[in-house]
Amino acid sequence: MSATKSLPKTYKAIVVESKGADFKIVDRELKMPGANEVLVKTEACGICHSDSIGKDGHWPVPYPLVVGHEIVGRIVAVGSDVKSHKVGARVGSGWEGGHCHVCTSCRKGAFACCEQGSINGIKKDGGYAEYVLINQESVVRVPEELDAAEVAPLLCAGVTVFRAMKATEVKPGEVVAIQGIGGLGHLAIQFARQAGYYVVALSTSDDKKDLAFKLGAHEFIGTKDASKQVEALQKLGGAKVILATAPHGDSIGAVVPGLGLDGTLLVVAAAGPIKVDVNQMIAKRTGVRAWASGSAIDSEETITFAQRSGVKCLVERFTMDKVQEGYDKMMSNKARFRSVLVFDQ
Ligand SMILES: [Zn+2]
Numbered sequence: 599m600s601a602t603k604s605l606p607k608t609y610k611a612i613v614v615e616s617k618g619a620d621f622k623i624v625d626r627e628l629k630m631p632g633a634n635e636v637l638v639k640t641e642a643c644g645i646c647h648s649d650s651i652g653k654d655g656h657w658p659v660p661y662p663l664v665v666g667h668e669i670v671g672r673i674v675a676v677g678s679d680v681k682s683h684k685v686g687a688r689v690g691s692g693w694e695g696g697h698c699h700v701c702t703s704c705r706k707g708a709f710a711c712c713e714q715g716s717i718n719g720i721k722k723d724g725g726y727a728e729y730v731l732i733n734q735e736s737v738v739r740v741p742e743e744l745d746a747a748e749v750a751p752l753l754c755a756g757v758t759v760f761r762a763m764k765a766t767e768v769k770p771g772e773v774v775a776i777q778g779i780g781g782l783g784h785l786a787i788q789f790a791r792q793a794g795y796y797v798v799a800l801s802t803s804d805d806k807k808d809l810a811f812k813l814g815a816h817e818f819i820g821t822k823d824a825s826k827q828v829e830a831l832q833k834l835g836g837a838k839v840i841l842a843t844a845p846h847g848d849s850i851g852a853v854v855p856g857l858g859l860d861g862t863l864l865v866v867a868a869a870g871p872i873k874v875d876v877n878q879m880i881a882k883r884t885g886v887r888a889w890a891s892g893s894a895i896d897s898e899e900t901i902t903f904a905q906r907s908g909v910k911c912l913v914e915r916f917t918m919d920k921v922q923e924g925y926d927k928m929m930s931n932k933a934r935f936r937s938v939l940v941f942d943q
């Protein structure tokens with residue numbers, strides 16, 4: 599193991615002690631990395647809707663738990679088996695917190711779908727803390743010159759929408775509709791524009807019209823009436839992709855007839871059951887696809903694309919003592935557009 603010389607004995611972590619408990623700031627003993635881990639001094643950690651899985655115990659999680667899976671910081675110690683990451687390097691880690699290398703998903707290179715995979719801030723402690731241990735295979739390289747708070751959400755919200763669109767057959771010039779203009783949607787509009795698609799922003803009201811155009815949308819359809827959204831998309835020849843970023847099953851299912859020939863409804867929002875009319879789908883050979891997050895290299899590609907094309911995550915910053923405020927803003931969809939925890943350096 600190698601480490602920087604002046605590491606503290608203890609550090610502050612925001613802990614959830616049991617299912618649904620309030621956040622609590624506690625002092626913890628600093629543990630050195632295991633053979634396969636790096637120890638990261640956290641600079642920023644995004645506050646994501648999926649943190650509620652750990653906070654409210656929607657899945658079985660190990661309490662007490664530190665949530666947070668949009669982590670950016672600097673390596674201060676590396677385990678004995680870590681070959682490709684050095685002390686002092688600027689890094690991060692997202693949802694994918696480690697993978698087994700041997701399951702079917704891993705053998706096909708789909709590490710984020712690993713059957714035995716770890717998840718930062720869900721299956722192990724995450725980034726709502728001054729220090730965090732990261733498995734080496736989930737370490738994301740982060741360029742020095744970027745702002746930690748602006749990069750952090752790219753490791754979950756950003757990589758999810760960017761990688762999901764890349765997984766489709768959509769070509770430059772084709773119509774991509776982005777449904778929902780929140781944390782994921784505001785990034786998706788920018789990525790889609792920069793990738794060369796014809797971008798249509800779908801929202802339930804006119805409130806976000808100016809913003810959508812500023813982010814790069816070519817067209818904006820602001821109405822609660824799904825049939826009007828469908829009509830507008832069909833006037834454009836139908837969407838090749840409708841990317842659903844807001845977790846509302848009814849409105850997701852209702853826009854499916856807005857797809858064009860061989861179009862795909864691409865769902866990245868955990869919306870639960872959705873109802874679709876397969877008769878319309880058969881006529882246009884359309885499909886429904888879902889996508890989750892990405893691996894470390896996917897996150898690096900997302901960061902590179904964002905950096906080169908000027909895609910920026912709009913963030914609101916919160917210090918550790920304001921974690922509840924940042925979390926509440928995210929949960930009530932009032933953050934513009936991602937809440938991010940920032941740590942003293
Ligand atoms: Zn997330």
Ligand SMILES: [Zn+2]
Pocket residue numbers: 697698699700701702703704705711712713714715
């Ligand atoms: Zn695996």
